[in-house]
Amino acid sequence: MNITITEDDRGLSDALNRFCQDVIAPKAADIDEGSLSATCHRQALSDIGIMGMNLPGAYSGTGASAVALYLAVENLAGACGSTASMVTAHFLATDSILLGGTEEQKQAWLPDAASGRTLGAFALTEPSAGSNPAAMRTFAEKTAAGYRLRGVKHFISNAAEADFLIVYAKTDKSAGHRGISAFIVDRHSAGVTVASPERTMGLKGGHVFEVALDCEVPAENLLGGVEGTGFRTAMQVLDNGRVEIAASCTGIARAAYEAALFWANTREVNNHPIGEFQGLQWMIADMATDLEAARMFGLKAATKREAGERFSVESAMAKLYASEAAGRITDKALQIHGGYGYTREMPLERYVRDVRIMRIYEGSSEVQRNIIARTALNG
């Protein structure tokens, strides 16, 4: 398969990289140190079109290619991992409507979300249903006006500041994954209770919340207008989301790698830059190779997504490889910086903390291996 980055993709990526370095990167350390919500960047991101970058022009999105989207998320995460996490969680919500919604639902909800006037959240995970969402307990009971949703969702990014949540819930407890439906829930409706943000190791500005639901949802907010289609929608959305996580990993790893290169060329021992020593050169070589491979996996998945073909395995490989590689790269970058890398005066320890969740959320490395192995064994 040929990976093609067009002139348009490259131009958009370069422009966004300048924006990310000028506007987003300078606040990344403060966001992390103070656990400040990355939604402080929402207006600036909206102004430049990032909040609708995953959506077609028909719904006021940017209409960017999947490759351009990959490069944009890489640049954003390289500037601030928390901000990329907030934006990609919004994409999970709007992709749910794009992939699973009716035309009326797309027209009603997507233009405001694309422009950043509204913020979305994706509520799939539950306290007892993480890797296996089919085991969810949230139930949507049919009522005269629509549905009554009852249950608890966990680790939901953006929930406190979101305007709408895409809530996945069972409409038929006896039908396994085919009994799962999705609903567009107004975050401010009575009976939607969002807890305080979780205290996390990294991505401290990408806040995640527990959400308790005991609320009424009008019938027209059943995504796609048909019960039982929610699981398939969620899986398709996660195919997209995993490529965006792969892009986030590559962005943070690239930032760590570039910091390591600078340090290797400028830090001296016995009047020699440390980059002259072979032990360090081998670390740099491994980092460069891991970074390149991670980007190739991500761009391959994005290319297949752009072609409209199923890309579940490519997406799983991209996320698996990039998240594991980002762990190795950021750790080596910190090691190259020695004691300085361990201090909060430098961003290295933040990079190490920020990439750790990437092996867990949107499907752990073990889940990605299951997806890859299943296809390898069964075709």
Ligand SMILES: CC(C)(COP(=O)(O)OP(=O)(O)OC[C@H]1O[C@@H](n2cnc3c(N)ncnc32)[C@H](O)[C@@H]1OP(=O)(O)O)[C@@H](O)C(=O)NCCC(=O)NCCSC(=O)CCS(=O)O
């Ligand atoms: C590991 C799993 C993929 C396993 O899923 P299952 O074994 O339970 O289901 P399957 O038998 O594979 O599929 C059932 C059904 O769905 C269709 N399907 C599956 N995958 C896809 C797909 N990619 N595209 C389209 N359709 C798909 C499949 O064909 C079957 O259809 P039929 O019913 O036969 O017609 C899965 O459990 C999994 O991915 N687990 C991980 C969950 C996960 O990633 N959770 C993360 C949540 S979000 C988050 O972490 C962060 C959110 S945020 O930041 O706020």
